[in-house]
Amino acid sequence: MTLEVSDLQVYYRTLRGDVRALDGPTFGLADGEIMGLAGESGSGKSTLSKSLIRLDGRMRYIGGSVTLDGDEVPIWDDQAMNEFRYKRISLIPQYAMSAMNPTRKIGKMIAELLESRGVRFRDTRDELHRRLELVGLQRDVLDRYPLELSGGMKQRTVMVISTLLNPSLLIADEVTSALDVSTQRAVAETLVEFRDRRFVKSMIVVTHDISLVYQIADTIMVMYAGRLAEKASAKTIIEMPKHPYTKMLLDSLPEVGVKYEDKRLSGIPGSPPGLLKPPQGCRFRDRCPLADKQCLEQPPFVEVERDHHVACWKAE
Amino acid sequence: MRKYFGRKIFVYLLTFFAAVTINWMIPRLMPGDPIKSRLARASLTDATAAEALYEYFNNMFGLDQPLWQQYLNFWWSLLQGDLGISIWNFPTPVTDLIMGAVPYSLGLLLPSIILSWFVGNWFGAYAARSKWLDNTILPLGYVLTATPYMWLALLLAWSLGIVAGLFPAAGSYGLSLQPAFTWTFISSLLSHWFLPFLSLFLVALGGWAIGMRNMIIYELESEYSNYLQALGAPRRLVRRYAFRNAMLPQITGLAVQLGTVVAGALLTEIVFSYQGLGYLILQAIQNQDFFLLQGTFLFIVIGVLIANFIIDVVYVLVDPRVRVQMQGGAK
Numbered sequence: 001m002t003l004e005v006s007d008l009q010v011y012y013r014t015l016r017g018d019v020r021a022l023d024g025p026t027f028g029l030a031d032g033e034i035m036g037l038a039g040e041s042g043s044g045k046s047t048l049s050k051s052l053i054r055l056d057g058r059m060r061y062i063g064g065s066v067t068l069d070g071d072e073v074p075i076w077d078d079q080a081m082n083e084f085r086y087k088r089i090s091l092i093p094q095y096a097m098s099a100m101n102p103t104r105k106i107g108k109m110i111a112e113l114l115e116s117r118g119v120r121f122r123d124t125r126d127e128l129h130r131r132l133e134l135v136g137l138q139r140d141v142l143d144r145y146p147l148e149l150s151g152g153m154k155q156r157t158v159m160v161i162s163t164l165l166n167p168s169l170l171i172a173d174e175v176t177s178a179l180d181v182s183t184q185r186a187v188a189e190t191l192v193e194f195r196d197r198r199f200v201k202s203m204i205v206v207t208h209d210i211s212l213v214y215q216i217a218d219t220i221m222v223m224y225a226g227r228l229a230e231k232a233s234a235k236t237i238i239e240m241p242k243h244p245y246t247k248m249l250l251d252s253l254p255e256v257g258v259k260y261e262d263k264r265l266s267g268i269p270g271s272p273p274g275l276l277k278p279p280q281g282c283r284f285r286d287r288c289p290l291a292d293k294q295c296l297e298q299p300p301f302v303e304v305e306r307d308h309h310v311a312c313w314k315a316e
Numbered sequence: 317m318r319k320y321f322g323r324k325i326f327v328y329l330l331t332f333f334a335a336v337t338i339n340w341m342i343p344r345l346m347p348g349d350p351i352k353s354r355l356a357r358a359s360l361t362d363a364t365a366a367e368a369l370y371e372y373f374n375n376m377f378g379l380d381q382p383l384w385q386q387y388l389n390f391w392w393s394l395l396q397g398d399l400g401i402s403i404w405n406f407p408t409p410v411t412d413l414i415m416g417a418v419p420y421s422l423g424l425l426l427p428s429i430i431l432s433w434f435v436g437n438w439f440g441a442y443a444a445r446s447k448w449l450d451n452t453i454l455p456l457g458y459v460l461t462a463t464p465y466m467w468l469a470l471l472l473a474w475s476l477g478i479v480a481g482l483f484p485a486a487g488s489y490g491l492s493l494q495p496a497f498t499w500t501f502i503s504s505l506l507s508h509w510f511l512p513f514l515s516l517f518l519v520a521l522g523g524w525a526i527g528m529r530n531m532i533i534y535e536l537e538s539e540y541s542n543y544l545q546a547l548g549a550p551r552r553l554v555r556r557y558a559f560r561n562a563m564l565p566q567i568t569g570l571a572v573q574l575g576t577v578v579a580g581a582l583l584t585e586i587v588f589s590y591q592g593l594g595y596l597i598l599q600a601i602q603n604q605d606f607f608l609l610q611g612t613f614l615f616i617v618i619g620v621l622i623a624n625f626i627i628d629v630v631y632v633l634v635d636p637r638v639r640v641q642m643q644g645g646a647k
């Protein structure tokens with residue numbers, strides 16, 4: 001296992017109380033695994049991915065543990081986390097378009113970033129050139145300002161920067177949502193290529209769009225209201241989902257492989273519960289057609305078949 | 317880039333032409349007759365002598381000519397650097413009066429703007445990184461910027477000048493002195509300079525500090541800062557980038573402020589009876605001296621136009637984003 005997350009709890013402290021945005025997920029990520037992380041907006045995907053690299057100012061670590069390649073990751077300690085960041089855990093941010101300092105030439109920025117992390121830029125330069133070429137960029141992008149690059153070029157540059165130090169874990173949060181369909185596909189293929197070339201060991205690819213992640217992910221994990229609903233191989237999730245929420249999520253999507261234009265998204269009726277005072281028991285209860293008394297108690301996230309985990313009383 | 321500056325220069329020339337024309341028109345539309353009022357104050361009893369003098373002055377200032385002739389004359393002498401002769405301080409040429417006032421205005425404004433810029437930015441940058449400083453500087457800065465300049469100036473003149481008697485509160489130098497390169501004159505000059513300088517310095521300080529602090533905090537929360545921090549970049553690097561980017565608007569701001577220098581600090585010079593350009597304007601208005609008024613205004617207009625052109629250049633030089641866009645970047 002590259003990554004093991006156990007009972008992780010991260011809340012947002014607000015004036016009105018704690019928002020339980022991440023309430024105890026437990027899961028693992030195997031070596032070489034690309035995991036798609038899916039769920040409606042507000043289900044806690046970003047909170048989970050940020051927790052693994054850098055808590056933002058409003059997030060509070062409450063409990064649980066994270067290990068990477070056998071080492072404990074001190075996500076509650078911003079200083080100690082610096083050792084892990086970039087070198088072992090890296091991210092491609094949602095805002096790749098504006099991730100680079102607008103007033104620095106890209107090459108200079110990369111050099112300053114690397115040197116500040118104790119990596120000699122000169123020793124990395126050749127590899128940097130090779131990887132830029134691999135994603136179809138000329139090395140002279142290094143002499144340009146971010147403004148001089150098109151959106152797709154910026155996206156690819158950031159992907160190269162983020163993975164330059166061969167991290168064990170790469171987190172990509174909604175990296176494709178701002179792109180057009182053909183660029184989305186190219187970005188997705190690049191991610192797979194980076195894994196195949198061992199630039200990164202394992203990956204968490206966050207998306208609210210299951211059909212996109214299906215093309216590249218080995219496994220898919222579905223979140224609902226700060227908790228895990230289901231995790232299994234991508235094929236299993238698409239073809240034989242067990243959690244009622246996963247089923248409805250898939251039904252709301254066009255057939256995998258069918259273009260969006262052909263079918264309108266129907267969406268799932270109702271909306272997720274607020275996480276300030278989440279309901280007792282299964283958080284999907286008010287929207288679930290199968291809900292009954294038993295669901296007043298929280299269903300555990302258990303392995304119902306080999307490598308197929310579900311949190312639902314009715315999933316046998 | 318050449319096209320950009322070519323267009324700018326054209327606009328500036330057009331503005332200049334319009335400004336000169338308006339400038340020529342306004343005093344002529346003002347009520348009252350400057351020569352009559354001047355003669356009235358000379359209180360001549362002999363009516364024929366008054367008549368003769370009136371003719372003489374009118375002739376001399378060219379007011380008896382048709383308007384279009386006056387307008388052409390105006391341009392012609394302007395191009396020769398001749399702004400006419402002052403009525404208030406007859407017969408000193410307006411150009412001489414302006415040149416005599418300019419050093420005082422510059423001596424007041426340049427140091428106060430530049431020093432307040434440096435000190436303000438320095439405080440602001442520190443406030444952005446220390447809670448303690450932030451909690452003291454920020455409220456102080458807001459109080460300073462919110463204080464009307466008039467109050468601040470009068471308060472300083474009254475407290476440090478009149479009550480404490482530390483500095484003279486009026487004039488450019490001691491009344492009994494003549495400008496000379498002597499220690500007595502220079503020390504008198506400096507002590508008269510201090511209060512108006514301090515008032516301008518203080519009133520600008522808070523604005524710079526608050527601006528810098530807010531810009532840095534904005535940059536520190538921007539996405540490139542977030543990305544750097546997620547990649548474990550040390551605070552030092554993140555701060556350096558934020559500081560540099562926050563400086564860009566401040567540099568442009570400084571250029572804009574320096575552009576106002578030529579306009580003088582009318583209020584300051586009135587409160588402290590300091591004999592710069594602002595003081596000249598006041599005298600010109602009070603004495604209906606429209607040559608002087610025209611001359612000072614023209615001087616200011618030309619100065620503002622030049623300053624603005626420099627600002628345009630600075631703006632392009634300082635920020636790579638603007639530079640790149642002008643050379644036709646990718647997007």
Ligand SMILES: Nc1ncnc2c1ncn2[C@@H]1O[C@H](COP(=O)(O)OP(=O)(O)O)[C@@H](O)[C@H]1O
Nearest residue numbers: 012019021040041042043044045046047058275
């Ligand atoms: N700064 C914040 N303060 C309070 N609640 C927040 C904050 N950010 C996110 N949340 C809440 O946390 C939950 C999870 O959000 P997020 O992780 O952004 O979801 P996703 O990425 O799946 O859309 C949501 O209910 C959201 O309202």
Ligand code: SF4
Nearest residue numbers: 282288291295312313
């Ligand atoms: S536990 Fe109950 S409410 Fe929750 S998903 Fe399963 S059946 Fe529905």
Ligand SMILES: [Mg+2]
Nearest residue numbers: 045046047174
């Ligand atoms: Mg999100």
